[in-house]
């Protein structure tokens with residue numbers, strides 16, 4: 520192992536008594552802290568009861584982060600303090616796109632706060648173009664010789680960010696780290712990784728950006744939050760980005776622990792389409808008899824006359840009955856179903872993009888990331904517990920993404936109103952109020 524692979528990292532070397540390398544920079548750090556009752560993991564922060572995690576001869580381990588290699592009291596981490604040993608190219612930013620004036624203002628605020636190593640949140644509506652707004656901040660950080668990472672809970676977000684960042688910072692090698700990546704780790708000034716990979720870093724980043732911070736599994740995962748804090752240098756900056764901040768982030772804003780910048784308008788300057796709710800009592804029972812709410816059929820017919828759409832259902836098991844019910848109503852229209860484990864998933868999404876299908880019936884897999892330009896969005900059973908309020912906002916945000924058709928219809932059918940549906944409507948209304956103020960003044 521080369522020494523630079525340990526810069527800002529904690530690498531587990533099981534059961535070592537001494538260092539194999541003679542370099543004064545190399546440190547051995549403890550992996551666990553032992554108290555009278557508990558074991559505290561210094562990699563993921565998990566506190567375990569001693570009796571539960573005991574090994575022979577008074578040794579202990581951490582069960583929580585075991586997929587990264589088991590840490591036990593027999594182990595040490597090898598670590599070298601981050602030296603920021605980078606060769607900085609002359610041309611930093613190779614992106615040539617244009618920001619709208621609103622995007623540019625927000626971008627400047629973010630850049631300034633990154634320079635001061637603040638903790639901040641960019642709350643930008645779906646389709647606001649948030650990635651481009653952080654380029655200036657990243658470029659300035661790189662030019663200062665800082666080490667920067669963009670982390671996301673989702674592999675697909677990392678995979679989507681990588682080519683965009685590589686194009687925007689073409690003169691920088693970028694390390695892409697996630698569980699599916701087979702490439703060997705390389706020390707780089709700019710890193711894109713899953714939040715899970717942050718568990719391997721220690722005081723590495725001068726600025727860390729966490730994208731889609733509200734999404735699973737990050738939001739409720741204390742180990743990942745702990746890893747985030749540890750991956751940043753003690754005086755480093757942290758930027759969260761999301762379209763749908765959860766309670767915890769809102770609480771931090773209220774307590775003034777987190778600065779916030781809003782981008783309530785989409786890149787084309789329009790508001791988010793608001794969700795329209797329709798009641799459909801016992802819809803699943805009717806569906807099994809191949810019947811759908813009459814209003815849904817009517818709205819779908821209106822949409823399909825000029826546009827395409829996505830129809831979301833809560834469960835994979837709902838796909839086929841919905842398909843059969845709609846086949847009776849629309850025998851001449853081309854559509855299909857798609858879900859996460861569908862082997863033809865990419866092919867179907869591609870065909871939808873190419874206009875081969877007029878609509879797709881899908882589960883929540885298409886809530887983020889996948890963009891079709893001019894669609895309406897329908898959700899059958901939006902009150903089902905599989906849809907969190909942030910998922911519902913993301914789903915609604917699939918509509919009205921294009922400049923050609925910046926608005927779109929968002930219709931939800933529910934058995935009954937619930938907290939999550941109301942919260943989604945409330946969040947959209949909140950951002951639209953802010954957006955209206957900007958467009959009117």
Ligand SMILES: [Zn+2]
Pocket residue numbers: 560561562563564565581582583584585590
């Ligand atoms: Zn652990």
